[in-house]
Amino acid sequence: MNTISENRPSTDADAMHDACFDLARGIAAYTASSLVAGLARVIGRHPDADIANAFNHKQVASKRWACDKLFETLGGHYERIVIVGGWYGILAAMLFDDPRFSPLRITSIDIDAAVETVARTLNQAAGARFDTMTADMYAVDYGALGADLVVNTSCEHIADVAGWLARLPRGSRVLLQSNDYFAEPTHINCVPSVEAFAGQAKLASLQFAGGFRTKNYTRFMLIGAT
Numbered sequence: 001m002n003t004i005s006e007n008r009p010s011t012d013a014d015a016m017h018d019a020c021f022d023l024a025r026g027i028a029a030y031t032a033s034s035l036v037a038g039l040a041r042v043i044g045r046h047p048d049a050d051i052a053n054a055f056n057h058k059q060v061a062s063k064r065w066a067c068d069k070l071f072e073t074l075g076g077h078y079e080r081i082v083i084v085g086g087w088y089g090i091l092a093a094m095l096f097d098d099p100r101f102s103p104l105r106i107t108s109i110d111i112d113a114a115v116e117t118v119a120r121t122l123n124q125a126a127g128a129r130f131d132t133m134t135a136d137m138y139a140v141d142y143g144a145l146g147a148d149l150v151v152n153t154s155c156e157h158i159a160d161v162a163g164w165l166a167r168l169p170r171g172s173r174v175l176l177q178s179n180d181y182f183a184e185p186t187h188i189n190c191v192p193s194v195e196a197f198a199g200q201a202k203l204a205s206l207q208f209a210g211g212f213r214t215k216n217y218t219r220f221m222l223i224g225a226t
């Protein structure tokens with residue numbers, strides 16, 4: 001006789017997924033956080049998305065660091081922020097959720113078509129203030145986008161940081177992150193130090209340069225203009 005109810009998950013993985021979904025919804029209800037509600041929506045609608053990796057404590061800490069230094073360096077008001085290599089739209093969600101920031105619009109660009117719907121689900125509460133593009137960041141017409149800040153926290157994932165920066169209109173304000181996590185196979189262009197990162201980017205003006213130590217690697221960040 002089959003004693004398993006039709007509503008009960010059929011595998012341990014299903015059970016874990018359902019538990020994560022319930023927990024995220026509970027935390028969202030308790031904290032009234034639209035960001036956590038977005039994470040719960042992603043867990044429910046996109047069970048295959050690697051959202052636990054994208055929102056792990058190290059990722060969150062380094063994006064929190066980006067928000068803090070961005071606010072200290074350039075303030076919180078932006079007409080349009082363009083984030084390239086935006087992945088699941090975590091940084092966009094954190095900027096929308098942070099009361100220090102009032103971006104009118106954030107556009108998240110990624111070459112991977114699979115991340116687009118996940119980023120939209122996560123940022124659903126932002127409505128028309130959030131949009132996405134599936135594109136190679138080297139092929140985007142940045143002049144047409146008219147961003148007042150371009151963010152790339154995926155510099156370790158692209159082969160030619162200076163070549164990409166050269167595509168931006170001269171004087172573009174940028175926030176860039178890379179790291180020294182050479183052991184990760186998808187990192188094709190790590191740097192050993194923030195000085196090496198600054199040498200790679202060759203920004204015309206540099207307002208912030210620093211490092212953020214995590215257990216396995218140091219993340220480097222530059223804020224300035226091309």
Ligand SMILES: C[S@@+](CC[C@H](N)C(=O)[O-])C[C@H]1O[C@@H](n2cnc3c(N)ncnc32)[C@H](O)[C@@H]1O
Nearest residue numbers: 085087109110111112135136137138153154157
């Ligand atoms: C692992 S994720 C993000 C890593 C980064 N350290 C972070 O936390 O923001 C890197 C993203 O860059 C994207 N990417 C890589 N090359 C790209 C390109 N040429 N144009 C646009 N997106 C790209 C990948 O598809 C992926 O979603």
